[in-house]
Every structure is written in C-alpha cells, then in structure tokens.
Amino acid sequence: MTVTLDRPASDAPPRADILLDVQDLRTYFHVMDGTVKAVDGVSFSVRRGETLGVVGESGCGKSVTALTIMRLLDIPPAEIASGRILLEGKDILRLPEEQMRHLRGNEIAMIFQEPMSSLNPVFTVGNQISEAVELHLKVKHKEAVERSIEALRLVGIAYPERRIKQYPHELSGGQRQRVMIAMALSCEPKLLIADEPTTALDVTIQAQILELIRSIQQKTGTALMLITHDLGVVAEMVNDVVVMYAGRVVEHGTVDEVLLQPKHPYTEGLLASIPSKGMRGQRLNVIKGAVPNPFNMPKGCNFSPRCPYQFEPCLDLDPHVDEGGGPAAACWLWKQAPGYSIPARLHEAQVRAALRAAEASQVEVSPVLAVEAAEE
Amino acid sequence: MGRYILRRSVQAIPVIFLIAIVSFMLMQAAPGGPAAAFNQNPKISQAQIDGWLQRWCLERNPDVVGMLREFGGWLGVYNCSGGGLASSSGMPNFLPAFLGGGSNGVLHGDFGFSIFTGQPVLGMILERLPATLVLTGTALIIWITLAIILGVIAAVKRYSLFDQAVTLFSYIFYSLPTFWLGLILIYLFAVDLHWLPAQGIINTRSPFSFNTPAYWTDFWKNPGPALVVIGQHLILPVMTLVAVSVAGDSRFVRSSMLDTLSQDYVRTAKAKGLSQRTVIFRHAFRNALLPILTNIALEIAFLFSGAIVTETIFDWPGMGRLYFDGVTNRDYFLLMGILLIGSILVVIANLAADVIYAWADPRIRY
Ligand SMILES: Nc1ncnc2c1ncn2[C@@H]1O[C@H](COP(=O)(O)OP(=O)(O)OP(=O)(O)O)[C@@H](O)[C@H]1O
Ligand code: SF4
Numbered sequence: 012m013t014v015t016l017d018r019p020a021s022d023a024p025p026r027a028d029i030l031l032d033v034q035d036l037r038t039y040f041h042v043m044d045g046t047v048k049a050v051d052g053v054s055f056s057v058r059r060g061e062t063l064g065v066v067g068e069s070g071c072g073k074s075v076t077a078l079t080i081m082r083l084l085d086i087p088p089a090e091i092a093s094g095r096i097l098l099e100g101k102d103i104l105r106l107p108e109e110q111m112r113h114l115r116g117n118e119i120a121m122i123f124q125e126p127m128s129s130l131n132p133v134f135t136v137g138n139q140i141s142e143a144v145e146l147h148l149k150v151k152h153k154e155a156v157e158r159s160i161e162a163l164r165l166v167g168i169a170y171p172e173r174r175i176k177q178y179p180h181e182l183s184g185g186q187r188q189r190v191m192i193a194m195a196l197s198c199e200p201k202l203l204i205a206d207e208p209t210t211a212l213d214v215t216i217q218a219q220i221l222e223l224i225r226s227i228q229q230k231t232g233t234a235l236m237l238i239t240h241d242l243g244v245v246a247e248m249v250n251d252v253v254v255m256y257a258g259r260v261v262e263h264g265t266v267d268e269v270l271l272q273p274k275h276p277y278t279e280g281l282l283a284s285i286p287s288k289g290m291r292g293q294r295l296n297v298i299k300g301a302v303p304n305p306f307n308m309p310k311g312c313n314f315s316p317r318c319p320y321q322f323e324p325c326l327d328l329d330p331h332v333d334e335g336g337g338p339a340a341a342c343w344l345w346k347q348a349p350g351y352s353i354p355a356r357l358h359e360a361q362v363r364a365a366l367r368a369a370e371a372s373q374v375e376v377s378p379v380l381a382v383e384a385a386e387e
Numbered sequence: 388m389g390r391y392i393l394r395r396s397v398q399a400i401p402v403i404f405l406i407a408i409v410s411f412m413l414m415q416a417a418p419g420g421p422a423a424a425f426n427q428n429p430k431i432s433q434a435q436i437d438g439w440l441q442r443w444c445l446e447r448n449p450d451v452v453g454m455l456r457e458f459g460g461w462l463g464v465y466n467c468s469g470g471g472l473a474s475s476s477g478m479p480n481f482l483p484a485f486l487g488g489g490s491n492g493v494l495h496g497d498f499g500f501s502i503f504t505g506q507p508v509l510g511m512i513l514e515r516l517p518a519t520l521v522l523t524g525t526a527l528i529i530w531i532t533l534a535i536i537l538g539v540i541a542a543v544k545r546y547s548l549f550d551q552a553v554t555l556f557s558y559i560f561y562s563l564p565t566f567w568l569g570l571i572l573i574y575l576f577a578v579d580l581h582w583l584p585a586q587g588i589i590n591t592r593s594p595f596s597f598n599t600p601a602y603w604t605d606f607w608k609n610p611g612p613a614l615v616v617i618g619q620h621l622i623l624p625v626m627t628l629v630a631v632s633v634a635g636d637s638r639f640v641r642s643s644m645l646d647t648l649s650q651d652y653v654r655t656a657k658a659k660g661l662s663q664r665t666v667i668f669r670h671a672f673r674n675a676l677l678p679i680l681t682n683i684a685l686e687i688a689f690l691f692s693g694a695i696v697t698e699t700i701f702d703w704p705g706m707g708r709l710y711f712d713g714v715t716n717r718d719y720f721l722l723m724g725i726l727l728i729g730s731i732l733v734v735i736a737n738l739a740a741d742v743i744y745a746w747a748d749p750r751i752r753y
C-alpha cells in the first residue's frame with residue numbers, strides 16, 4: 012500500500028449531487044453555568060444516496076448536530092446561533108414548524124443511540140410504525156398496517172404479522188433497533204440519520220444491524236449520515252468522513268483520504284487508538300488528555316493541549332477548516348499559519364505517525380452477515 | 388386477572404384482621420371505657436345498659452380474658468349471650484346465620500351500637516355517608532381535573548410564567564393549614580360578603596335534618612331548589628379541599644409529565660413528525676397517566692373516610708365529623724366500625740390501583 016499525504020483535497024462535487032448541505036452551523040446551550048458551544052461552526056454535506064460518517068469522541072457534538080438537523084432540540088435552552096441547513100437547496104432552519112414536521116420522519120428520519128428506550132412502552136410495535144405511515148403517506152389504517160408488516164419484513168423481523176401486535180418490552184434490543192429502522196424507513200426518507208445505531212447492542216448484533224442498514228440503503232437509495240465512534244464501521248460503510256472535535260470539524264474527506272492519509276493529529280490519534288483488528292464497539296478515549304472544558308476552551312487550536320505536534324502559532328491562532336481548496340484539516344501543520352513556518356522535523360514526525368496510524372486502521376472488512384436468525 | 392384479584396383479596400383478610408386488633412387495643416388503652424361513658428349519659432337507661440353489656444359481653448373492669456371476649460364478641464366469633472365460641476344452635480358462632488352461626492358482631496353485619504347515642508353504628512355510618520360522598524366526590528372530581536390540567540400545562544410550558552405561578556400557588560396552598568383556609572373562606576364569603584352559607588349542608592331554618600326520611604320526602608317534592616341549596620353549601624368546603632389537594636397533586640402530575648416528556652420515546656415521536664398535541668397527549672401523557680392513575684386510586688379511600696378537619700369546620704354532617712365526634716366522646720364501637728370499614732376501603736383502593744396500573748401498562752402481566 013502506498014500512501015501519499017500531500018494530495019490536494021478533491022474538488023467539491025457539483026451541487027445537484029448534494030442532498031444535505033450544512034453550513035457553518037452553531038448550536039449553543041444556555042445553561043446555568045454559561046454557554047456550551049456544543050456545535051461551533053460545523054460544515055459538511057451529504058450526497059444523494061451516499062453515506063457520510065461522522066466520528067469523534069464522546070461529547071464532541073455529534074448528536075447535537077443530528078438533533079439540530081432534525082430540529083428536535085428544545086429552544087431554549089438550545090440556540091441555533093448561526094448557520095444554514097440546506098435540504099435540496101432549501102434552508103430547513105427557516106421553515107415554520109408546521110412544514111418542518113412534514114419533513115420529519117418523511118424526508119429525514121432518524122434512529123437513535125438507545126433502542127431500549129426509544130420505543131413507547133405502552134403502544135404496540137405495529138401501532139408505532141403505522142402511526143408515521145398514516146401521517147405522512149396519508150393512507151388508511153389498514154394499508155398502514157400492511158406497510159408496517161412489510162417494513163418489519165424488510166428489516167428481517169421474523170413473523171412480522173405477529174410482531175406488530177407485540178409491545179416493545181417483548182422484543183430484544185436488536186429487534187427493537189430493527190423496529191426503529193423499520194419505522195425510520197417506512198416513509199422512504201431521502202436522508203436517514205443514524206446516531207450510533209449499534210453502540211448499545213451486543214457485539215454480534217452490531218454487525219447484523221449495520222449490515223441491515225447497508226443493504227436497505229442499497230435497495231432504497233436513501234442517503235445515510237452515520238454517527239459512530241467506530242472507525243472500523245467507517246471503513247466498511249461510508250463514502251465520506253467528517254471528524255469532529257469539541258464542536259468543530261477538524262478534518263473531512265473521502266474515507267480513503269481520512270483513514271489512509273490522516274492529516275489532523277486528532278484523526279491520527281483516533282486511528283492509532285483502534286485496539287486491534289476487528290475489535291468493535293470500543294469508546295475512543297485513548298488519546299491522552301481530555302476533551303476541553305466547554306466553558307473554558309483553549310485559545311488558538313482547541314486540540315493544542317493534547318497535541319504532540321503543537322508549535323508556536325497553535326496557542327493563539329485558530330486553524331479553521333478551509334472552505335474550498337487547501338487541505339481539509341484544521342491544523343497549522345497542513346496550513347500556513349500567517350507569519351509562521353512549519354518546523355520540518357514536526358512535519359516529518361507527523362507524516363510518519365500518520366502512516367503508522369493509517370496502517371493500524373486497516374480494519375478487517377467483515378463478511379456479509381446473517382440476518383436475524385442468529386439473534387433469535 | 389380474576390385470579391389475581393381473588394388472591395389479593397384473600398391476602399387482605401389478615402391485614403384487615405390485624406388492623407381491627409390494633410385499633411381495638413388502642414381503644415382499650417385509652418382512658419375511660421364504655422361503662423364510664425354510660426354513667427355520664429343521662430339519656431340511657433339502666434335497662435338499656437344491662438342489655439348491651441350482656442349482648443356485647445362488656446364488663447366494667449375487664450381483665451385480659453374479658454377483653455378477648457369483648458373483641459371476640461365485637462368480631463362475631465364469640466357468642467356473648469351463650470358464653471362460648473358456639474352459637475345457640477351449637478355451630479361455630481362465626482359462621483353466617485343461615486349456616487347456624489350467631490348473629491352478633493361485624494362478621495354478621497352488626498357493628499355494635501354507639502355508646503354515646505345508643506344507635507346502631509352501621510345506621511349512623513350509612514346516615515352520614517351521603518353527605519360525605521357528595522362533598523368528597525365533588526371535590527375529588529374537581530381537584531383531579533384541575534391538577535391534571537394545571538400539571539400538564541406547567542410541565543409542557545416548563546419555567547414559563549404560568550408554570551412559576553402554578554408552583555408559587557401550589558406551595559402557598561400546600562403549606563396553608565386546612566382549618567385556617569376554611570375559616571378564612573367562611574370569614575370572607577359568609578360573614579363578610581354574605582354570598583354563601585357558612586356551615587352545614589342545608590339551611591339552618593330547614594325543618595328537617597339532612598338525610599332523614601322526612602327530608603327526602605320534602606326533597607322529592609321540589610328537588611331543584613333543594614339541590615341548589617346543597618350546591619351553595621358545597622362551594623366553600625369544596626374550595627377548601629380542592630385548594631389544598633390540587634396544590635399537591637398538580638405537582639405530582641407536573642413531575643410525572645416532565646419525566647415522560649424527557650424520555651427517549653417522546654423524542655422518537657417528535658422525530659416521526661407528529662404534531663405537538665399528539666406527542667404530548669398520545670405519547671407523553673399516556674405514560675404519565677400510569678403513576679397518576681395509581682395516585683387517584685389510592686385517593687378513593689378518602690371518598691369514604693371524609694375530610695375530618697374540613698367537615699368539622701363547616702359543620703358538614705359527614706363521616707369525618709362522625710369520626711371526630713366519636714373520638715371526642717370515646718365512642719369506641721363507632722370508631723372501630725369506621726376504622727374497619729375505612730381500612731377495608733384502603734385495601735380495596737390499593738387493589739384497584741394495582742389493577743388499573745396493570746390494565747394501563749402492557750409491561751405488567753400476572
Ligand atoms: N440539552 C443540553 N443542555 C446542555 N448541554 C448539552 C445538551 N445536550 C448536549 N449538551 C452538550 O453538548 C455537548 C455535545 O453533546 P453530544 O450529545 O452532541 O455529544 P456526542 O458527540 O453525541 O457524544 P456521544 O458520543 O457520547 O453520544 C456535550 O458537551 C454536552 O454536554
Ligand atoms: S494546529 Fe497545532 S495544536 Fe492544533 S492540531 Fe495542528 S499542530 Fe496540533
């Protein structure tokens with residue numbers, strides 16, 4: 012394998028490709044102790060029918076980004092301080108709630124991190140799926156029920172006619188997540204946001220669920236925004252990657268660019284922290300140091316306290332990801348800080364470490380996995 | 388479900404029995420006994436006293452065995468006239484009369500007599516029950532409705548001005564003593580403004596007492612105005628009860644509702660694109676209702692036992708008043724009757740709460 016690190020970022024894709032375009036999004040929480048800038052100037056886009064992976068440590072703002080796109084945050088305490096979220100060119104942040112509701116579950120659907128608690132315990136599974144179908148597709152109850160059965164069959168639930176009459180507590184975690192997926196896909200959304208859909212599941216079931224999402228995505232052509240901790244999942248499932256750190260995008264690119272040619276020291280750290288081939292579901296907390304205190308962000312580069320390559324400009328100048336050309340990494344090692352030159356030894360050290368990290372990240376691609384059979 | 392109810396009912400029997408023993412012992416421990424009460428009551432003749440003493444095996448100064456006999460007689464296990472556990476027909480006394488059992492004691496539907504008035508206890512209770520049911524039933528319906536409305540709105544509009552106002556008033560009313568609030572209301576609306584009657588359930592000038600046969604004859608001649616009179620008398624005591632109880636219950640509804648509103652499945656419901664109303668009522672409130680229903684079911688016992696303080700202040704001829712008078716007069720058959728029926732109702736209310744919960748929550752199966 013040969014890796015070239017200094018390849019320029021790929022050209023921006025033509026606009027018609029882009030389903031979702033998030034531009035300079037800032038979501039703040041006003042809490043007792045001050046303001047938490049949970050998402051602070053995030054930009055990325057999701058192409059039609061393709062998969063974008065969003066990775067980063069716990070607390071870096073992945074879920075808040077997703078919930079902002081869905082407009083599911085309570086305002087206040089949340090505030091969308093700036094930014095645009097263009098769905099097919101239309102800014103959904105400006106939509107009246109009434110129209111936004113029409114998009115939710117219909118054009119953009121979301122599956123959550125916690126399958127155990129995401130279904131309402133007092134309604135049957137069928138009831139909860141057909142509710143959305145009836146609402147968005149304007150069909151009669153009977154047809155909605157039939158569609159629910161179809162949706163359950165599609166996600167590999169055995170005996171769907173019987174399952175729709177069951178309550179969530181009668182299903183296993185994996186089955187519940189399948190139900191969530193069925194529910195999310197029942198109205199054939201253009202975009203599916205999956206927020207760590209497998210984190211709460213057993214390792215064996217994780218792979219099945221991911222395989223399911225992938226196969227359905229291929230069948231339906233739904234675009235996927237996949238939030239995950241797991242770079243192995245990223246390697247297998249996504250086309251493009253966004254790496255987030257402390258509410259910011261620190262690096263973005265295609266999956267090959269990011270995994271094989273990591274530029275940002277944080278991405279490099281993430282890759283190096285993959286424990287070993289095939290290990291799944293590990294929280295990525297291995298980079299030394301901790302995520303900065305949201306009330307006291309470091310000046311300059313906010314990764315600087317943990318960065319092994321930190322040099323002079325990092326402490327006062329903030330390296331943004333450039334829009335347009337230039338390296339897609341928010342790091343002075345790859346960008347020219349005004350008035351500073353990059354010390355050659357640092358650059359070299361980083362290139363070498365990045366190569367090692369990339370090597371470590373060569374995650375095994377799992378074979379096509381069996382469906383529910385193993386789970387039941 | 389039927390078997391569950393049956394099992395729970397059977398389990399309740401020892402509990403009720405225990406409550407009866409404890410309340411009996413407490414009565415015995417209190418100074419003064421029935422005999423002392425008789426001696427102070429000029430309305431009761433010596434012949435009556437002797438009759439009762441004999442029927443209920445009461446003694447002037449009972450020893451432990453005497454007390455056991457007394458309790459057995461009250462319960463209906465002991466045959467006081469025959470002196471023994473067998474009835475006059477030789478069968479065990481506790482059996483129902485048609486099986487050859489005795490006729491005395493609560494097991495045979497005889498709750499004894501009031502030591503103070505000489506009337507049968509059950510009759511006195513039944514006489515007072517309608518007034519209490521009218522008062523507590525009205526109050527319960529109003530306060531639960533209000534508590535749910537206020538609690539749900541406060542939770543949905545958390546930290547809004549409305550929520551803060553509800554919180555403030557809840558704390559104020561919650562900490563007000565009932566008797567004080569009742570007196571203030573009487574002072575304000577009855578004494579000062581003359582808008583509403585201060586006390587009682589019917590006009591003081593009425594020739595008949597409430598719930599006597601003559602009263603009902605008169606009532607049915609012209610029910611409309613008679614109901615209006617009762618309604619007027621209801622307003623102040625109901626206000627008192629509602630103010631105090633809404634305060635607590637609306638907090639309960641609010642916190643229950645806040646709890647469900649922050650659940651993941653509510654977020655799922657929103658993510659489906661459901662309207663706010665559907666999310667709040669179908670998904671959140673339906674779940675918040677589970678603890679609320681339990682709470683309401685437990686309050687059913689209150690329907691019967693009445694509100695002692697409120698009834699006393701408003702001179703309401705109900706169970707609470709009766710109990711209060713019973714305590715004052717050391718009317719121990721009366722008190723034990725009320726306690727026993729009250730505890731049976733508490734047990735039933737608990738059972739009802741569990742059954743309702745199971746009905747409303749699909750996760751619970753027997
Ligand atoms: N409702 C809220 N009020 C205040 N702060 C919040 C709220 N929701 C999230 N945050 C803060 O925003 C930051 C980002 O949280 P977020 O849930 O997006 O992290 P995440 O990347 O999804 O992490 P994880 O991998 O653990 O799911 C955190 O610091 C969190 O404390
Ligand atoms: S800008 Fe400096 S501190 Fe920040 S990641 Fe790059 S080298 Fe490290």
Ligand SMILES: [Mg+2]
Pocket residue numbers: 073074075124206207
């Ligand atoms: Mg998250």
